[in-house]
Amino acid sequence: MENFNSILPKGNIAPKENFTGTVWTNIAVNAEDGVNSIVGKVTFEPKARTNWHSHPNGQILIVTQGVGYYQEKGNPIQLIQKGDVVKILPNKIHWHGASHQYEMSHTAIVPNPSKQSSIWLQPVSDEEYNTFKVPVYNVENSLSPLAIMNHEELWPNYISKAKETDPDLIEVFDNFAFDDVIKHGDMVTKTRVLMIMASTIGSQALTEYKMFVDAALNIGITPIEIKEVLYQSVPYVGVSKVIDFINATNEIFTARNITLPLESQSTTTPETRMEKGLAKQKEIFGNRIDDMYKNSPKDLLHIQQYLSANCFGDYITRAGLDVKTREMVTLSFLIAMGGTESQIKGHIQGNANVGNDRQTLINLMTQLIPYVGYPRTLNAINCLNEVLPNK
Structure with a gap:
């Protein structure tokens, strides 16, 4: 979608009767093309948006650039940004458009279009549009609006004590971590949060880990997914270092009325663990495992x-996370731990073998920079360049 967004021009100005503000549309696939779908790029200038409307057969939006809003009738406005996918059910009345400060582009897909693929309704009023509470630009601390919005997405209404005691640090860190870094690449929010959470275990950063467990739950990551990252850390970090993280997680879950223990995700028995574990190793690392034996x-x-x-x-065969996610989680542990370059190289190749390409791993390493620092990230990048050189 990144290439699609960059090579397809903005197109033509959209008809004013269906939009507020300046909107460009470029239809790449028409219903008449024989593929039974309409696919197009839509670009909104800041504050521009569609009218309220619906689609008899639903719609899919893939945000390819910028920051925008999406709202379904009767629900609050949601913040959407690059990498987000919005799945709109048939006949669901909704609107979408750019945020107050930023232009937004998305790919719009209408499957199985009928003669009336969109049913257009009344414009979205300024009063309706402004129900999204735009974070106030803090002149004193100079936090960018995007940094504030990205932070607010993870921790709504969180009041930072560090902002009061160390405003200079928060200005620099938040603008970098929640604006500059997040804008790089196309890693979706849930994946990014899981990987940062994994890195905090490798770094033994319990306070930050607890913050990201809360963030994970706030954005819809399941308790099972959180626990699976935690359990997977044991063979890499060691249980003596992980036990405090387990206790902290259980305290957070209990405070949120999440019943423990969670449903087991084990897929092996004492009789099958060796066979299934060896098969999983070979799935990830191939014939190298036979050579190691x-x-x-x-x-x-x-x-x-x-x-x-x-x-x-015992661990990697478990359900709850797919193998591509598990390999990225392992790499996050290893990068944060430091001194693990040999294992990092092995798991970079393992990531590639299961479908996580060089760009995916660059995106991962970029997102970890604010949390593990430059030296460990640069060491990981050196490993990446050795194992998966840029061709």
Whole structure:
């Protein structure tokens, strides 16, 4: 979608009767093209938006640039930004457009278009549009609106004590972490939060971990997904370092009335853990695993067996997270821990083997910079360039 957005021009000015403000549309696929869909790029200048409308067969929006709003009738306005996917059910009355400060482009897909693919209604009034409470630009601390909105998305109405005691630091950090860095790449919010949360375990940053557990729950990441990241950290970080994170997580879950224990995600038994773990290793790393067994000294063969049965059989085979997410989680642990370059190289190749390409890993490493620092990120980038060079 990044290429689609960059190569397709803005197109033509949209008809005023269906939009407020300046909007451009460029239809790439018409219903007459024989693929039974309408696909187009729509670009809104700041404050521009559609009228209220609906689609008999639904619609999908993929935000490719900028920051915007989406609202369904009867619900509050949602903030949407690059990488977000909005799935709109048939006949759901809604509108979408740019935010107050930023232009927004999205790819709009209308499947199975009928003769009347859109049913247009009344304009969205300024009063309706302004029900989204735009964060006030803080002149004293110079926090950008995008930094405030991205922070607010994770921690609504959170009052930072550090903002009062260390305003200079918060200005620099929030503008970098929640504006500059988030604007890079197209990592979706849920993935970004999970990876940062994983890195805080590797960094042994319990206070920040608790912040990101709250953020994860606030944006719809499930308790099972959080616990699976936590459990997966044990074979990489060690249970003596993870136990405090488990206790903190359980306290947060209890405070939010999340019933413990959660449903088990185990997929192996004592009898199958070795077989399934070895199969999972080979799925991720291929024939390299056979070579590791073949080349292992006899007095260290048990370590290879532990890796297969315990690290992979007991943990990586679990449900709750797919293999692509698990490999990115592992890489996040290793980058944050430091001194793990050999393992980082192995898991960069493992990521590539399961479908996480070089750009995906660059996006991951970029998002981790504010939380693990430049030295460990640059070491990881050196590993990336060695294993997956830019061709």
